[in-house]
Amino acid sequence: MIKAGIVGGTGYAGVELLRLLAGHPEVELSLITSRSEAGLPVAEMFPNLRGYVDLIFSDPDPGQLAECDVVFFATPHGVAMNSAAELLDQGVRVIDLGADFRIKDVSEWEKWYGMAHSAPQLVAEAVYGLPEVNREAIREARLIACPGCYPTAVQLGLLPLIEQGLVDIGQLVADAKSGVSGAGRKASIGTLLGEAGESMKAYGVAGHRHLPEIVQGLTRAAGAPVGLTFVPHLTPMIRGIHATLYARLTNPTKGLQTLYSERYADEPFVDILPPDSHPETRSVKGVNHCRIALHRPGDGDTVVVLSVIDNLVKGASGQAVQNMNLMFGLDERAGLNAIGLMP
Amino acid sequence: MIKAGIVGGTGYAGVELLRLLAGHPEVELSLITSRSEAGLPVAEMFPNLRGYVDLIFSDPDPGQLAECDVVFFATPHGVAMNSAAELLDQGVRVIDLGADFRIKDVSEWEKWYGMAHSAPQLVAEAVYGLPEVNREAIREARLIACPGCYPTAVQLGLLPLIEQGLVDIGQLVADAKSGVSGAGRKASIGTLLGEAGESMKAYGVAGHRHLPEIVQGLTRAAGAPVGLTFVPHLTPMIRGIHATLYARLTNPTKGLQTLYSERYADEPFVDILPPDSHPETRSVKGVNHCRIALHRPGDGDTVVVLSVIDNLVKGASGQAVQNMNLMFGLDERAGLNAIGLMP
Amino acid sequence: MIKAGIVGGTGYAGVELLRLLAGHPEVELSLITSRSEAGLPVAEMFPNLRGYVDLIFSDPDPGQLAECDVVFFATPHGVAMNSAAELLDQGVRVIDLGADFRIKDVSEWEKWYGMAHSAPQLVAEAVYGLPEVNREAIREARLIACPGCYPTAVQLGLLPLIEQGLVDIGQLVADAKSGVSGAGRKASIGTLLGEAGESMKAYGVAGHRHLPEIVQGLTRAAGAPVGLTFVPHLTPMIRGIHATLYARLTNPTKGLQTLYSERYADEPFVDILPPDSHPETRSVKGVNHCRIALHRPGDGDTVVVLSVIDNLVKGASGQAVQNMNLMFGLDERAGLNAIGLMP
Amino acid sequence: MIKAGIVGGTGYAGVELLRLLAGHPEVELSLITSRSEAGLPVAEMFPNLRGYVDLIFSDPDPGQLAECDVVFFATPHGVAMNSAAELLDQGVRVIDLGADFRIKDVSEWEKWYGMAHSAPQLVAEAVYGLPEVNREAIREARLIACPGCYPTAVQLGLLPLIEQGLVDIGQLVADAKSGVSGAGRKASIGTLLGEAGESMKAYGVAGHRHLPEIVQGLTRAAGAPVGLTFVPHLTPMIRGIHATLYARLTNPTKGLQTLYSERYADEPFVDILPPDSHPETRSVKGVNHCRIALHRPGDGDTVVVLSVIDNLVKGASGQAVQNMNLMFGLDERAGLNAIGLMP
Known part of the structure; x- marks a missing residue:
């Protein structure tokens, strides 16, 4: 033990x-x-x-x-x-x-x-604990820096496009919506049910601490500096992140669905949904999965990636356990097998 | 298997x-x-x-x-x-x-x-599938009638008082609050988020189908007909029942806490909280537990019992699995061991 | 002005x-x-x-x-x-x-x-500012004590029964459910959306500050001490109080609907609903009305009164304005005429 | 009358x-x-x-x-x-x-x-009933086509940039979040509180009926075809739209705040917030206002416009009344003067 x-x-x-x-x-x-x-x-x-x-x-x-x-x-x-x-x-x-x-x-x-x-x-x-990028290094690491919640959802959603050099990395947009548990369990007025309930707002548009983290990860994948506009939003729910990601294809391809499926084929916690899907955050409530759907509206140049996680699981504690499993040579899924609640 | x-x-x-x-x-x-x-x-x-x-x-x-x-x-x-x-x-x-x-x-x-x-x-x-009452009969049963959600929360909350003859069984009150999943997953206007959200209402005050079921169970425990006023309420949440139960002590005793603790000492899914507790429905979200707290305001004649369950687990599917476990000689907790989500 | x-x-x-x-x-x-x-x-x-x-x-x-x-x-x-x-x-x-x-x-x-x-x-x-009881005194008052939110909903719901001596005043029950705005706009963990959302709980069962206020008002109406069990609950919504009131008829009468309609016939802000109604708190969101429905399940001895208000309007600021209107000889409804939002 | x-x-x-x-x-x-x-x-x-x-x-x-x-x-x-x-x-x-x-x-x-x-x-x-664009034509119209809810929020947010030719009109992004009342009051499973509560999802990414309407309006303002990616999202709240709009400045200017303030200076229902603001949808609950904030993260090329309305008021019925007021020569604000509820 x-x-x-x-x-x-x-x-x-x-x-x-x-x-x-x-x-x-x-x-x-x-x-x-x-x-x-x-x-x-x-x-x-x-x-x-x-x-x-x-x-x-x-x-x-x-x-x-x-x-x-x-x-x-x-x-x-x-x-x-x-x-x-x-x-x-x-x-x-x-x-x-x-x-x-x-x-x-x-x-x-x-x-x-x-x-x-x-x-x-x-x-x-320190090894950045995103197993889908750094699995081997994690296995050997003494010290893990667990990714932030937004960075997990955004990077998993954009990595395949960027690794393959398919999009304009200078003009990425990540519009992310988070439940209020992302703001933590501390006394504050802004996240009271009376304030954050029944309302939606963006915050930190001028600059959020997760921006440099995401940029670092995407830049590493691209091999060149990326330009990202990142807008987080506070959503009237407890758990969940929905990242809606926009990128312009420079190299239009019809194979996005295959690209993503192959990229994450061996990943236990990344689930590429069938074409035309719209993942709900509740589909990952309490579980370590990231569910991703791909869209290319009107067959145009813009790819829209929808990426959902539970901010407290894959966006925090579940990912931490996944890292621990790797570090100690366990089944990567150990302790992370429960099925999510729905409804 | x-x-x-x-x-x-x-x-x-x-x-x-x-x-x-x-x-x-x-x-x-x-x-x-x-x-x-x-x-x-x-x-x-x-x-x-x-x-x-x-x-x-x-x-x-x-x-x-x-x-x-x-x-x-x-x-x-x-x-x-x-x-x-x-x-x-x-x-x-x-x-x-x-x-x-x-x-x-x-x-x-x-x-x-x-x-x-x-x-x-x-x-x-058919055996009425409330293990806390009928465990032995359930083990032998071919056919189980799983209790309704309200009846589970209300009976578990009142049974110890009634079995011991401590209260006036002619004037029981069960004020119960349920999340909307209790109304089922069917297209209807009344349980739209736009209708049931941000609002509270009673319903079925003139008579709800769970009333005769509760009365049957309590009457059996009392050995005499009980008189119960049962008022269910629709609450703007998805899961959970909170039953607030009122009974008049005819035989005032200081030992209610002990009475309940002993009555349910061997029950894997009934948790008697310490004195002065107020159980939250979220504390049983996704799990098969019933959590109960006892109050006697001002040391008066009225006992207030607070009983919470997840209507879809102990109030339906979890209890069904608990019954199955008993019928097939398994550990009663098999498949019901997960810890609930919070928040 | x-x-x-x-x-x-x-x-x-x-x-x-x-x-x-x-x-x-x-x-x-x-x-x-x-x-x-x-x-x-x-x-x-x-x-x-x-x-x-x-x-x-x-x-x-x-x-x-x-x-x-x-x-x-x-x-x-x-x-x-x-x-x-x-x-x-x-x-x-x-x-x-x-x-x-x-x-x-x-x-x-x-x-x-x-x-x-x-x-x-x-x-x-000080004059207790419940116009339905003290209208004339309010007109002459220099100093008004505005009633609490629960006391408003509970007293308006019970007064007609008590004033007419129809119920056992020794065994009243008020089971009240409030939105979280009742807890005020102050930094606290307990009313975070992450804590109070998607959950229901009772609180203060051992004794809430509104209890003596309600007892004072009902005792005055009864001309004798009343015994009340009052259990407030925190409900996952922002505004609204739903009081479910239980009383035992000592003098069974078929005329409850008429009694209430007559008692409040001239009241601009008390609305007695037709028989078999179940008022929703959202029906008074943002407005100064109290909506009340009466039930006598199974034509038995127990009366169930359902009384809803907006805790911030009739339960606080709207009632304060109503008092001001009376004190300054204005139309009692001045400034309180807006129609509530639905949904 | x-x-x-x-x-x-x-x-x-x-x-x-x-x-x-x-x-x-x-x-x-x-x-x-x-x-x-x-x-x-x-x-x-x-x-x-x-x-x-x-x-x-x-x-x-x-x-x-x-x-x-x-x-x-x-x-x-x-x-x-x-x-x-x-x-x-x-x-x-x-x-x-x-x-x-x-x-x-x-x-x-x-x-x-x-x-x-x-x-x-x-x-x-028919005259397209967006007074901020067609006020004079509305005054003379017999027949008004009231704009959709998303088109109102998106057009008001983007028009100043487009009218002035400041952005790349080929790559606009509108990421919009709506409360469930936008889906109407009809029996359906998808908008049950049990389904849409505590969850966030995009929908209609492949094509939503409001897309051609928005494109028509923006194209008219631009004098040339615009390219817009529009992604609507279902948000777990009842009312409100939050449109987060992304455009690339082709003609970088420091005067965006002034531009918007001047464009809407005489508009009774468009409120340009101070720099660094983040409008909440609840700030317009029940009222006919559109509140807009402007951001240019890192002083880069991307403008982020945050635009909020109440989908049922400025996005539907309030705008209809505003149109009526114009058609009948009334004060444009008649009947639309109430202050919104908060919380």
Whole structure:
């Protein structure tokens, strides 16, 4: 059994990680830390866990964490970078669900996240945990930077086009819609049901922290700098991301459907839908799948890719578990086999 | 492996049954019938099942059904009663998620359901599938009448009080709130998001079909006729029932918490919460648990019981699987172990 | 024109009051105060007011408030009691949407609200602003205690039965369901869309601050102490209260429908629905009406009253305006004539 | 007083028209027809109208309609084209909220709407009722084709850029999100709360009937054919459209904010928000405003326009009333002055 610890864990990624790890056949949950909630049984905060998880939030204790095989950081940015080195030195694998190690260009990271990076050397080592791109590196990694939720949906949707050089990489558009759980489980007015319910709005149009992450990934795939307009929207639902992606074909081809099917043929969690499909976010609620549909309206130059994920699963905790499975040589699907709820 | 067939299955109880059976370690899904959808792959209607269920809806074929070990009817009332006898004769166990066999008094059933009953002899044989009351009979049964959703939440909430003779059984009140999936997956104006969203209403106050079913169960527990006022409400959410139950203590006792804890101590799916709790319906979303909390405001004569279930799981398909597990000598929790989603 | 000021106003009662007063033909909005938001244009916080309200939140200034004809307190409890006397002394009418003057028994108030009352003499003078009970007193009042939202829905629903002595006043039940705006516009985890969405729960079963207020009103109507069990529930919608009220007829009568119709015949904002109706909360969204339906299931002893209001209008700001209209000799409906939105 | 009749009216545009006309100071509602609901009081179907509208749905009677000054068709496409000529001949003005007269190219209309057009001569006469483009023609018109909901939001958002020739008109993208009321008030599975709630999906990517309408309007403004990719999405809310519009600047200019402010300076219902704004659909709930914000991320070539309307008001019935006001020489804002609800 893999001994797993969680740092943080009072947020939505945390409870989702607890759900997935508690049901994982090869994992033993060892501890979960939270300064603010130390002493509170986890199942009191998250009653879905009653009867399944009897851990109590504890103060972070480096000694206890060092006894784990793997430690997940489900913390805001700026936390994992201060603790990862010490754990790695003691042979603990680290999977950061936050943003600390996602951006390879440290000055770029510092600009977007507004703080100095305390562990730039680890940024270089960290493997970006998108298995559909970096599977082999993930298997060998000590430190994983789990992708953000929007970056997962957008990159999986655009990668085949970009890898094959089929579209104008200077004018990509990603119009993404997220449920409010993406904003986290913290007291705030903007995501009250009374404020975010029954309404739709864009936010962060001038610049969202996931933009440089997506651009980094697509640029790497393209081998040249991409130009992306990224507009996230807050949607009145709890879970789910729907990314609607627009690209101009420079090399019109009729084989998009085949291209995507082949690109993801061996991927356990990427599901290319039949032609003329419109994936619903609810079709991936609670599961690690990304469902993708392809359109080329009027057989014109514009490709429209529809890509849906559950922001808390493939966009966060499920992907973290998928990475863990790869790192420890398990079946990549272990603990991620449940069927989603519908309705 | 138990060979299972489903008759009906295009509704919400159907898709939920498919989800649970497809993930059940001891079950092989053999067929699912639907006259209206024959030929359609199940996963096209319910994309959460893509990759897990490759069945195609088929026309009902008695021969194929007879090869199953168990057949579930996820049909409107009036269907199972016409087919059950033939299946039972061929040694197939039958679990009816509909209402055909729930009411022992056939004339009462005919009054509430507005049709003649075609198999009254089976009504007598059928076992009411509430394991917390009839576990031993269920183990031996050929034919199970699965309880309705409201009756499950209300009976589990009131039974300990009534069995012990602690309350005035002439003046019980059950104020129940249900998500809209309880109304089924059928085209109707009243449950459109545009109609049922952002609103709350009672319905059926003059008389709801679940009333005689609840009264039958409570009367049996009391050994005398009970008087119940039952008011169901339509709530702007998809899943979940919250039953708020009011009873007057005739025999005031301080030990209600203990009474409930002991009554359900061995029940795998009834969870008595600590004093002063307020269960949320979301705490049982997708799972087979009933969570119950007890209150006695101002230490007065009135007991308030809060009882929550997922109407599609413990209130329908999960309970059906629990019954199947009992009938086939399996672990009662088989296939029902998943942890609920939160948020 | 009546010069109106608002103290507080960054909450939901505040924005609703702004909406109603800005559209009121006889009112001139003079100022709105907020310590925390001083300097912010109101329409930046509440964009529905763009083009209609060009006020800027200002620091509370007793001199400016004293120039108003009426000042509304849309503040948490404990604020109005410290400022009302000074305003009244200068001839300003005061309408408190908070709880400071609702409970006549000051020690009872202090017990429920957890603080000492700083103006007990004003409690005696304040008129409880439920026009359906106190219309004449309201016309003459200097100081109005606007009823709470639950108390409005519950009292309007039960008063005719109690005034006529038709029910057992020792065993009343009020099962009330409220949208989340009732919890106010403040940062909190419990009312996030991610927490309160898609779920239902009771709260405060052990005792809610609206209980003594309701009991006070019903006791006054009965001329004897009433026993009430009151259970509020949080419902996944923004606006609306649905109160389901249960009472046992001691004096069975067939004339309930007539009783209610006559009791409220001259009331502009109480609408008795035809027999067998089930009012929806959305039917009063944004308007000052209370819609009531009566049921007597199975012609038994139990009366079920269904009473719906918009918690922010008849349950708060609309009722405040109705009170103001009465105090200033206007048409009671002035500024309250808009038709509700549906859907 | 203007005598107004409504044909159709059991849908969402119908009830919204009733709400607006019943509150309009210069209108007398004369009749409302519905074959299916003849005899039913309107307020029974739409309880928000209780006390305000005492009309009864009647069978369509050409004689009665001919006595109106104006007749609104709130019908599916294919109805108004069969009745408009007769009404116009008798001097009745006609405002069609449906699609019959929106597309000038009759063969194009027939292709998209799948039926022969029965009144092509009226198509030529009909004025497209977007006051921000056709105000003077509307004043003189006998027959108005009210724009669709998406076309209103998209055209108002893009027109200034296109009229000024600032963007590449060959590669426009309109990513639009609509509440479910846009799908109408008809029994269907896809818009049940159980299906459309808590989920997001695109639909009609291959081609939506509003596409040719938008293209026609933008092409007219550009003086040359435009290329538009239009992707509508179903959003889990009742009202509102959020159009996110992407265009590539060919003539980069810093003055976009000024351009829009000037273009709409005299428009009573178009509100250009300050720089860096993100309009919420709820800010226009129930009102006739279109709120627009402009962004140019990273000062690059791509303009992002955010445009929100209430699909049932500016996107349908409110715009119809605005047209009526113009046709009858009234204040354009008459009956459209109410402030929106928030929350």
